[in-house]
Amino acid sequence: MRTGVWLVGARGSVATTSIVGALALRSGLTAPIGCVTELPQVRGPALPSFSDLVFGGHDPVLTPLAKRAEALAAAGVVPGRLVAALADDLAVVEDDIRPAPTGGTPAERVARVVADLADFRRRHDLDRVVVVNVSATEPVVTPHPAHADPAALAAALDGPDEVLPPSSLYAYAAFTADCPYVDFTPSTGARLPALAALAAQRGLPYAGHDGKTGETLVKSVLAPMFAMRNLQVRSWSGINLLGGGDGATLADPAANAAKVESKQRVLGETLGYHPQGDTRIDYVEELGDFKTAWDLVTFAGFLGIGMRLEFTWHGCDSALAAPLVLDLARITAAAHAAGASGPLADLAFFFKDPLDAATHSLGEQWTRLCGFVAGLHAAAGGTDAQAG
Amino acid sequence: MRTGVWLVGARGSVATTSIVGALALRSGLTAPIGCVTELPQVRGPALPSFSDLVFGGHDPVLTPLAKRAEALAAAGVVPGRLVAALADDLAVVEDDIRPAPTGGTPAERVARVVADLADFRRRHDLDRVVVVNVSATEPVVTPHPAHADPAALAAALDGPDEVLPPSSLYAYAAFTADCPYVDFTPSTGARLPALAALAAQRGLPYAGHDGKTGETLVKSVLAPMFAMRNLQVRSWSGINLLGGGDGATLADPAANAAKVESKQRVLGETLGYHPQGDTRIDYVEELGDFKTAWDLVTFAGFLGIGMRLEFTWHGCDSALAAPLVLDLARITAAAHAAGASGPLADLAFFFKDPLDAATHSLGEQWTRLCGFVAGLHAAAGGTDAQAG
Amino acid sequence: MRTGVWLVGARGSVATTSIVGALALRSGLTAPIGCVTELPQVRGPALPSFSDLVFGGHDPVLTPLAKRAEALAAAGVVPGRLVAALADDLAVVEDDIRPAPTGGTPAERVARVVADLADFRRRHDLDRVVVVNVSATEPVVTPHPAHADPAALAAALDGPDEVLPPSSLYAYAAFTADCPYVDFTPSTGARLPALAALAAQRGLPYAGHDGKTGETLVKSVLAPMFAMRNLQVRSWSGINLLGGGDGATLADPAANAAKVESKQRVLGETLGYHPQGDTRIDYVEELGDFKTAWDLVTFAGFLGIGMRLEFTWHGCDSALAAPLVLDLARITAAAHAAGASGPLADLAFFFKDPLDAATHSLGEQWTRLCGFVAGLHAAAGGTDAQAG
Amino acid sequence: MRTGVWLVGARGSVATTSIVGALALRSGLTAPIGCVTELPQVRGPALPSFSDLVFGGHDPVLTPLAKRAEALAAAGVVPGRLVAALADDLAVVEDDIRPAPTGGTPAERVARVVADLADFRRRHDLDRVVVVNVSATEPVVTPHPAHADPAALAAALDGPDEVLPPSSLYAYAAFTADCPYVDFTPSTGARLPALAALAAQRGLPYAGHDGKTGETLVKSVLAPMFAMRNLQVRSWSGINLLGGGDGATLADPAANAAKVESKQRVLGETLGYHPQGDTRIDYVEELGDFKTAWDLVTFAGFLGIGMRLEFTWHGCDSALAAPLVLDLARITAAAHAAGASGPLADLAFFFKDPLDAATHSLGEQWTRLCGFVAGLHAAAGGTDAQAG
């Protein structure tokens, strides 16, 4: 099953790490640590193998992929020896990265993306292309009447107004080109009625939002722990210190707000009430891609006695995100192959702010994920041995 | 369903907090924070209500229960206003605490415990009595041939040798008196072939071992998180600083060893491999009943990149343990009423080192607990409304 | 040496804790933990004893002092047994708390304060009165031409404009009434040219600003450690979570800004460069008077190798501040008695943002403090034995 | 002033990092971060410059220095680019590393070391050689009557008994060869009456013990902070997790005991009382040269209110130690040149367990160090400009 993975933001940290990692895995240069789709409970015949994946994408920036990979190696995000060993393979991927379209009407830019996708699929003879948004976080979108339905939207796109933010423009283009779409960012993406309707019309699956990699991942197991033990969380405060490309973007208060909101959701929905306290994101350039998050939880136990838990998470954001990007591409491709359409609620396991999520508990999301993928494998009619 | 709760170690911190709390709940003086059996997913008609519970127990120490409760109030473990308000009720429980039998042969001490249990049941007209061990942690038991079967054990108990440690002697007495038995401590308790056989013969359920209240509770959600994300835990080191009665006992290296072993089990069994690092327990008198545990986890993500998580848990041990003692008494009573016999593997949720546990993941243990209790409620044929 | 201590904000947490503590010390009900002036290197004949201190103050709020003290006891800030034992003494202090003057021109309010101070001194036959500002933090002051010299200021105060913020109005009144003035808050207080000139004219000492009690205290020993070892601090980020009266005030971004600025000064001035990172203050009501501060320091060592230090401070703000308020009152009274005038730069040890400070290193500030107080003792011509 | 630096344990992590660093500094490839002797308050004409230093040493291990340097680069302890750039210089130092003498009587081994030192001095035409012990930590020494005076010791060394541990044998040889001696380890070294007498006879200075680089460094500023504020430390507990060569040695309980004892001394001596709690050292291979130390301090403030401070130190041990090794060699050489003899108490700043230390406060140690070095510069009669 030859599968295209089209990365919006193809020269960013997450994208570059994903590409380097997939190439290294394909060549057997590394073990699949961090890859959920390689766990015994998830792997199987329905998923395209790492060698089935072909990468391309859009980015406005022109820095060569190899340069970005070297910078990531210097920052300790990927091992330098892999970047050196994969120089040729990176050059091949380089040829499939297109400049992000600019200028013209939104409709003209959509057409450009659709053409790039079609060209990519044809040249590589791909069974399908999954579009994954890993570009910079956008501010919260401004509402517009054309967001309500596909026809109104198609009309508006032809005008001069920026009716859609880039993430949604890419989702629109993906659906138009018959590609499933995954949003790894907190941006709007496919989360508009008009886009949901378009995906439904064309029978396409999509997934999102906002990869769950650090503080929120930990929250999604700790909050259920408090809930299962009937302990009363009184306050939950957190601070995220991060540098890197994404950190700089989030220094912009508008983008920050979108991210913080998706980070706090897990608490209210898991506990059934809103503890005091906020989550903050601060940009500290010197931390680079290594994020430090600190959380303080105060809670009451039996007879109201006060207690506390604090944790410090020191993670490499792109290294946490990249294997999930590969997991999402593989599973979404398999879902598309199996005829799934609409929001993939069973992929909530991967997201901070999951579409249509029934639960924010990581354990319950895991059970659903395993069930969903087992269904795909069953449909694929195969056995583990066929997967290779 | 009038239910006796017989606490071995009835004047200890955990026991006293459990009694004060149950009396306060019965009188409506407090909310059931920390009580798992009061969560919507667990509560129901099969469980005895707090007013159905009658307390008694054994302890070698003679300090009045009210004195112990006041000391706990001064230490911030229970609210002083509750201890004051419950003075009369505590005096009533005081009358049901018996000195731990000493002297004579083991068989004579067993007979004494059996007589105390029978007397307690009769005087209070109880449907059943659940024996819960919350006494001081014992050293690891010395093997003895008579541990192999009930007949050999009965014979050996008649001799002068200390063939069983106290926790097992109490388990033996409980089974002989037709009482279910719960071991909240890491001691041997019912974990000997002869005792398992005895429980089976008499159709009695039992549960254990070692209440899961602090560092191990957190581990039982964090370790599955690493596993579900295919992150490779390289080292997991921890230190527990605690004062209080239990802390002093654990300063004894032999008792400490038993506890540490049960604390590390969760890692190996959840991850499928043993990360480097140890867990330590240090006695720091000044910390009293408030334990501070600090854990450092180092792990590898995608492409082998190293990351870290550390947490500090600052909990009041007795306040964490007490509601679970009540939960265990209620559920074990219901299981006994429903005819359950043998080790209650579905209560693994409550224990560091659960009997016959299929999993150490708190989330999976929760699912099993909910299923098990739902079965009891169904069998009780009632509805929530009948519970009170 | 009968010494009045006039507290601006007399019913606040810091003031109430200071009063309860001084009364308890006077009655021998507690040991002087936290009192710098009771250390062997500092104590001596020049300082008024705890029994020499008489308390009064201004506050717009009317809650009785005993009520505030009980609330602090309930919150764990002062021991309940002390509040009970000191009920009569608190009632005596109650009689010396006056409503903060409102209405009229600034000059009229100044006159009111001056009259209250004179009355207090006369009624208690005091040798002197030290005015200490422990009222709510104010926003950064708006510049005004009258801040430049005493004559212009006197003229402006007679007009209808709010030419001075309350902290400066109190400083003006203190100087007018021949009282030394201490500013324990980050507010403007005496930090205006006109007020400095006024203090000089009248030969009065003053001290400030902003008591150093938590995160900044720790910074003032850790930053010199990095400097003395020639380690290069790359980033220093911090977050302060606090409830209590002061927390609520600081939730106001303007007051917050004043405080944050004084918190970061120690770094730049100690290290000689400005590391990346910010300090934040967040209000979390449930934390009450117990503040949790977390700081992350990243630094480079030999050959540029990156390392990290993080600390969590969990302190009771009012309990940390109160003994310093007493220390400052005692030392400033002794300085006044010895004829000192102008800013007391040698008291930098006590402040986050010290007046005319030569250094932000706690160790160096300590050396200066000890030298300064030794001079006062020498001038007092006495020996420790005379101190009483 | 051509100065030999003879490293006992010359192929260890600390030694290799010191050598790589000194070569890099000499070549201008790096800045002197972490070098105390390059601070404005310390640098000056009395100290040999980095280009004046010539390295040699003993080690039983044969791994080439360049190999050790590469391993340290792979582990992130030194930058790989420096190791590559310094290959030739490392080969030169390689020629001056001698196998640690084995076999024969102690006296024969001493003679061997003396000969190696004399040869090193002669071949490089050195003004003096400072011997610095950076070899593996030894167990606490067994007392022996010959430790009492030089004559008895000389006699005993001729016999077959191992009357001195290696660190003391090297000190004996250093003094015999007229070399100053620095002990960077917690081992016995020169700390025996016979060796002190020998140093005095020969007019030689020496310094030690146990470089202060991590947890104890932080303690030496935090403990004085509590003391200066009259806060009462109730407990201070710590755990050090470390891998690396030294970590493996410390896994041996006997060596561990020596180290732990020197770590706790700072508390008792700074505070004037012994708080509860212990310091632990655990070996976690996977942490390599990066040590994580966690400390919890509980303390009482005003009116006995309990508070807490915890810190986590994540440092690269060899990178912290190496610049201090260079500092010590430079200052001890200058002290020798100036005619100093006996224990150099003014170098306490560098040590966990300093010889004849008047104080454990880092700030006070700093003041003494600056004074001592200023004296050396004054004696050197020169100016900063002459130093190079």
Ligand SMILES: NC(=O)c1ccc[n+]([C@@H]2O[C@H](COP(=O)([O-])OP(=O)(O)OC[C@H]3O[C@@H](n4cnc5c(N)ncnc54)[C@H](O)[C@@H]3O)[C@@H](O)[C@H]2O)c1
């Ligand atoms: N790393 C994580 O753990 C994590 C977790 C959740 C979400 N995310 C999200 O992933 C995204 C990428 O993160 P990153 O660290 O790689 O950031 P980055 O800044 O390194 O990369 C973003 C890339 O997107 C490109 N880009 C910007 N606008 C574009 C457009 N209109 N079209 C195409 N490309 C565009 C940029 O040029 C850049 O190369 C962010 O939105 C981040 O919030 C990351």
Ligand SMILES: NC(=O)c1ccc[n+]([C@@H]2O[C@H](COP(=O)([O-])OP(=O)(O)OC[C@H]3O[C@@H](n4cnc5c(N)ncnc54)[C@H](O)[C@@H]3O)[C@@H](O)[C@H]2O)c1
């Ligand atoms: N508190 C927790 O979070 C927690 C969690 C898991 C397990 N536990 C276990 O619970 C037990 C009780 O803890 P605690 O803090 O109440 O300790 P504790 O020391 O306060 O109480 C133990 C009591 O047992 C009594 N006792 C000792 N020997 C006895 C005997 N032979 N028969 C009857 N009573 C005896 C003692 O006199 C004492 O009153 C310990 O074994 C502890 O390990 C506690």
Ligand SMILES: NC(=O)c1ccc[n+]([C@@H]2O[C@H](COP(=O)([O-])OP(=O)(O)OC[C@H]3O[C@@H](n4cnc5c(N)ncnc54)[C@H](O)[C@@H]3O)[C@@H](O)[C@H]2O)c1
């Ligand atoms: N607690 C600490 O560790 C610490 C450290 C440094 C500085 N401070 C400063 O000390 C001050 C007091 O803190 P707190 O916790 O007691 O606050 P608080 O809110 O409990 O008390 C402030 C009191 O000031 C009174 N007040 C307000 N405006 C006034 C006015 N115009 N005149 C007279 N009184 C007035 C209020 O009514 C209140 O009673 C704050 O400015 C705080 O920033 C405290």
Ligand SMILES: NC(=O)c1ccc[n+]([C@@H]2O[C@H](COP(=O)([O-])OP(=O)(O)OC[C@H]3O[C@@H](n4cnc5c(N)ncnc54)[C@H](O)[C@@H]3O)[C@@H](O)[C@H]2O)c1
């Ligand atoms: N790194 C720090 O922060 C720090 C701080 C204080 C003290 N120290 C001490 O410094 C010493 C060195 O630490 P390291 O990390 O380099 O250890 P390491 O194990 O890497 O190096 C020790 C070296 O000593 C050599 N050695 C052993 N016995 C010897 C002998 N008899 N003669 C000569 N050499 C011998 C070993 O072969 C090895 O090469 C240790 O004693 C450690 O406790 C280190």
Ligand code: NA
């Ligand atoms: Na912490």
Ligand code: NA
């Ligand atoms: Na921490």
